[in-house]
Amino acid sequence: MAAPTVSTAHFVNGTFTDDAGERIDVVNPATEEVIASVPAGTPEDADAAVRAAASAFEAWAATPLGDRVAAVRRINDGLKARAGELAETIVAEVGTPIVFASKVQVVNPVGITEGVLAEVEAGAFDPVTVGNSTIVREPIGVVAAITPWNFPLQQMVAKVTPALVAGNTVVLKPSEVAPLTAALLAQIIAEADLPPGVFNMVHGTGPVVGEALAAHPLVDMVSFTGSTRAGRRVAAVGAETVKKVALELGGKSASVVLDDADLSRAVKITVANCFMNNGQACSALTRLLVPVGRHDEAVEVAAAAAAKYVPGDPSQESTRIGPSVSAAQRDRVVEYIRKGVEEGATLAAGGPEPVDGVGYFVRPTVFGDVTPDMTIAQEEIFGPVLVVMPYEDEADAIRIANGTQYGLAAAVFGADVDRARSVAGKLRAGQVDINGAAFNTAAPFGGFKQSGNGREFGRYGLEEFTELKSVQA
Known part of the structure; x- marks a missing residue:
């Protein structure tokens, strides 16, 4: 164009x-x-x-x-x-x-x-x-x-x-x-x-x-x-x-999936949010927190969802994900992906390999078995990279979600809306979506910490x- x-x-x-x-x-x-x-x-x-x-x-x-x-x-x-x-x-x-x-x-x-x-x-x-x-x-x-x-x-x-x-x-x-x-x-x-x-x-x-x-x-x-x-x-x-x-x-926003949530729906919404605008959004849900017993299932669903995001010409209406904004940004994202592999996270989709052809494209990537101390769990990547993190119980999920320097956005998924609201109230973030609620341009937008x-x-x-x-x- x-x-x-x-x-x-x-x-x-x-x-x-x-x-x-x-x-x-x-x-x-x-x-x-x-x-x-x-x-x-x-x-x-x-x-x-x-x-x-x-x-x-x-x-x-x-x-x-x-x-x-x-x-x-x-x-x-x-x-x-x-x-x-x-x-x-x-x-x-x-x-x-x-x-x-x-x-x-x-x-x-x-x-x-x-x-x-x-x-x-x-x-x-x-x-x-x-x-x-x-x-x-x-x-x-x-x-x-x-x-x-x-x-x-x-x-x-x-x-x-x-x-x-x-x-x-x-x-x-x-x-x-x-x-x-x-x-x-x-x-x-x-x-x-x-x-x-x-x-x-x-x-x-x-x-x-x-x-x-x-x-x-x-x-x-x-x-x-x-x-x-x-x-x-x-x-x-x-x-x-x-x-x-x-x-x-910046942000490193958590999507907390409670044990009574529709896991498949929650994961797919989180992937879509993480990959929006080619993964270049400060409020993107880049950390997916799931019960430890459903971690593998969540990773599988996330990887399948990521496979539908095929990098392509952004001027075409069929394209769901385009390039990073610059060569420097692409290289920065790829380096984070390499860092995730080096630190022991499980690569479930994507990876650091270059995308064939011209353009600053990055492979949409999903990591499993991510722990809170890993670089990819703490630093803002600003690319299409989702990390899946298991938690033991609700208190552990809240601790992990709040365990970064950031506090811009978050999400909670759960069948019991009152419980989801209670968890949302404990998250240190400027805005929290419950069960995939729509973005509201009349509501205040900004962050904690x-x-x-x-x-x-x-x-x-x-x-x-x-x-x-x-x-x-």
């Missing part, structure tokens, strides 16, 4: 602006072909964008709420109008299968924005009286939004639209690995006729542009999605100016982009 025919330049103060400096190639991971390039932004580019946002803030914050809602609604209308182009672009630069790109990667951002606007119209910003105090929510100021490559549109929209409707101005730094979706989003926002400087975008790498934004004294908040390692750096840099930092980071802080989506995500003020009279 081809690159979009919109500008791939920076967008600063209402204008697409490029320079003659270095470029960053964008590679289609399924074909290994360079399909576009974007400018390698500099600290000076970041500074210009921040200053434009700072200059525009006062007027935008004073803009009537109804006008801000209307502007964000125009953005969402643009997303819907260009849904097909957005999906094709995500396929081309991320390798996401077209069906998943169309039905999830593009649909979710529209739903997120609609949910945020619904909360605003339902009175999310209405003053609250507490005794002799009136409590109001006001915009924070200039928001730097630093976003990842795996769900490029969703994570940009989850930051940009609530920040804008709350009255903030924004500087977006999209991933340099997948910046073409951002180019489309910038075009959509440009056509939504916001005042210059309200939304800005600077391409470039995290260590250069990302750090410049996190450190900038005129940036009032950083909203970052990415790895835990990078999130620690953003938090440290942001702390120098005591700005607010919201972090949505080193999976980050703050929340996105719906009212709670909207409130992240506001400050509380109390006025006594």
Whole structure:
């Protein structure tokens, strides 16, 4: 699939602006072909964008709420109008299968924005009286939004639209690995006729542009999605100016199958979740916890399910799993698979062997006999690798599920829903699905422990982009 025919330049103060400096190639991971390039932004580019946002803030914050809602609604209308182009672009630069790109990667951002606007119209910003105090929510100021490559549109929209409707101005730094979706989003926002400087975008790498934004004294908040390692750096840099930092980071999410669950159904749902978006999802259920007496059965079901995920051309509707996003990411995943074999896990499906032909493909892999101390049970792999772990009893399952540095997501399967809810309440994770419940873009999304802080989506995500003020009279 081809690159979009919109500008791939920076967008600063209402204008697409490029320079003659270095470029960053964008590679289609399924074909290994360079399909576009974007400018390698500099600290000076970041500074210009921040200053434009700072200059525009006062007027935008004073803009009537109804006008801000209307502007964000125009953005969402643009997303819907260009849904097909957005999906094709995500396929081309991320390798996401077209069906998943169309039905999830593009649909979710529209739903997120609609949910945020619904909360605003339902009175999310209405003053609250507490005794002799009136409590109001006001915009924070200039928001730097630093976003990842795996769900490029969703994570940009989850930051940009609530920040804008709350009255903030924004500087977006999209991933340099997948910046073409951002180019489309910038075009959509440009056509939504916001005042210059309200939304800005600077391409470039995290260590250069990302750090410049996190450190900038005129940036009032950083909203970052990415790895835990990078999130620690953003938090440290942001702390120098005591700005607010919201972090949505990594995960090693557990799927706990209780002894009364429909094992086959639970395993198949877990495999599908683990392999979604080519295994490149921070909330993916990558650890399958099953009763020790049913471990072998679970491994067999998981391996059979994995066999249906045949790596293929992500532009074809029949493809269920595409490539890793880059050669480096593929190699990282393969190294984890080798590590699992070396540490004694049983390889039940897949493996480290290369997939024939071009493209950064990885064999969908299932490990059995995985113990909590193994590397593949503790570290985020970010690829189509599922580990099956036996547990002795419910307390042991909870201990294993909570036994990592992460706490982003989890799942519980069981016939007794009350019991499943009780187990869910003991899992240290920001969101827990019971029996394969659907993802909810209006519910808060975020993690415990080193999976980050703050929340996105719906009212709670909207409130992240506001400050509380109390006025006594």
